[in-house]
Amino acid sequence: MTHDGGTHLSFFGATDTVTGSRYLVEHGDKRVLVDCGLFQGYKKLRERNRAPLPVPPESIDAVVLTHAHLDHSGYIPALVKRGFRGPVYSTPGTADLCTLLLPDSGHLQEEEAETARMRGSSRHSDPQPLYTARDAVDSLAYFHPHEFREPLRLGPGLEVRFIPAGHILGASQVHITAGTGAAKSSVHFTGDLGREDDPLMKPPAPLEPTDVLVTESTYGDRAHPRNDPTEALGDVVRRVAKRNGVVVIAAFAVGRAETLMLHLARLRRRDRIPDIPIYLNSPMAVDATELYQKYPEEHRLNEREFREMYALPQMVRDADDSRLLNLRGGPMVIISASGMLTGGRVLHHVEAYGEDPKNAIVLSGYQAGGTRGASLLDGATSLRIYGRDVPIRAEVVSLDNLSAHADGDEIMRWMGTCPRAPKMVYVTHGEVGASDTLRRRIQHELGWRARVPEHLETVDLAHPR
Template identity: 65%
Template structure:
């Protein structure tokens, strides 16, 4: 018989950073993990991925995911490999996307280990990947899908419900009921006016709210991102430049393609070659077709969007793009320049001032994307210093995250003030700015939890 304890919530990640979302609920002697993400960005944060999990994976009864991005799902292969044998609950869209993202993450982990071994740059001999592609494939057997708005039981007397969050395909808010109380996790909250995804579901009645704060200290530009994108492309094409768009393979690539198709239909940009150099983004197209109820696209828009770009699958095809020259547009992952094919394009085209690099969303601290956005002119790529003379533009208007004002507006849909709001998943300045706005504008109790802190769900403070 399991030992009984009052229900608690422990913040195992995303409590002092914008990555590594992990929240452990303990109820009636059972343990449920909400989110199982990778820490990304600064090395001291990435090192947390190598620390043994704070609870034995074998003692965790279930995992619940909000969505497929790696900072929310990317530790699952390691958790399963190290002894977790319970179900991973996700929406159908999230489960499908994880089939793409997790094996690719394992492959990149292996590539990084091989590179570190070749360069003799690791303290481990030989370097060991956090997990392998095979680990990731095995972990997919743990996934169990549940639909939006369909309550399902979890161990510990918990009832869970997925509610639409916008953001990307399959993204959910997680609403939990236990011990007569409701605990609500925003996951990554989308935008009310997102061109691709529908608006997130209203908040309703909750006792404890755990909110993201990615853009907690910022508001998105008021201008039209489609117009801005068109102006950039026209300007760079006139000088025969290459436009490299660093896009997250799931969600952001589709938004960029949608804007490009609309711009071309209006003859608002020159007709230059467009290449979608992201096998994952190519594979995701069928998923958007299968989940039409989650996004705004009509069939003709969907078809036009994917006719815009030439898909690039093989590494050899990708390498040929580096010999082609401009004018052309390359859409490639990763969105924060942490890996992937975009790095080869940066090496080839970054030193030429005729070219341009578009950062299409949030850039976590410690990433190459954040360095470029801050004005850095030299990037370390595959052991070499690459001088960046290309024009760098950060288009925050393309973000799929609700900004500070949008988060506050969404919170106003609550039926009453929560007993406590915990502000997580943001850089410290962003989380603190949102905390202050919540207290000042809504009059709610709000605070930022400490990393590894545990709180009582019966008496949250």
């Protein structure tokens, strides 16, 4: 991939999907990959994880991460395995969370490959993980934490700044300035943008002037419900407890688990839910919760709320204790990962409790197309789990108002704070309908140029089209 001078941006992921965030910025002889995420969901998308990058990994000078979620960070071990040897820059919170998320991702991939091998459920005779837990641990040596707002120089005329994005611990917007004088241009990446009134995280910092904006559009075609998420969650718990059922909450281990614990602690304090056992069954979520105490400046919680959150659930680390939960029965609440039912301990709980109509499966965030969570939302009456079809008769509840993503209205208000219009807005990181809806709103309500880029497209930042 060669260019005649200038600064170029290539879209290697998140252009026709809500996963696989990867953007290549090229300036002079420097190549910087902004985000290095896994494709998730539909098999057609997941297969992109196995395909070679359009540029050799060893030719990339640095990776800059917006945040730790796997659709933004989960390809890093594979990139290192395939030859990348440069630094990975992120905020300290993101680096800390990646020490939990990446090895866990490698472990899950090893587990899935082994299960497929034993059950003969792969078209490959010897299925292999994309990377192992050991590969992931090795990749952590390349991380170089960098503070919010402090300029980071990546080469002559190439500077990066991390700007708070809300969303989860360590999450940032990334602002890149390239060139000098009249040839200077800037590109701003939203990463995943947090919400104005998130109960856990502070709101995203206002949008700074930029020549080109690359925005996420996860919820670009909808507005979050305005009802109180605490009460919506309380309704589910009270209803299921009354019938001695089990509430299985599928939660992203980083961010969502903490939010759920906060809401449940508030409900318990007000006697709005019965005194039934609550379990946090995710070693990674347990560790992530502890990290939130390390960075109090990034979130809204006070010391009392932290104490209540910790005192509320029984923390489950051991795999045997996790299995015992499947024999216990209700009433109880289990918070477990993964949030889109793509893997992890929550699948065992869905397998154990999904067939009984007195139980409930709660989806607490965005469900990407092609995931089991999306199938449940679409009304699926069975799920394929570990090679067998599990009937689903449990109540299925979606709590969209627990999302840590800004919705379409919030994104538009955030953009409206910018002092001047960018030359172009590229709408990415959303399903096709969500991205196109947000594109139209940007054009009609703000009068800005906006479009949805093509997968693998390259644009000139000085003359964006």
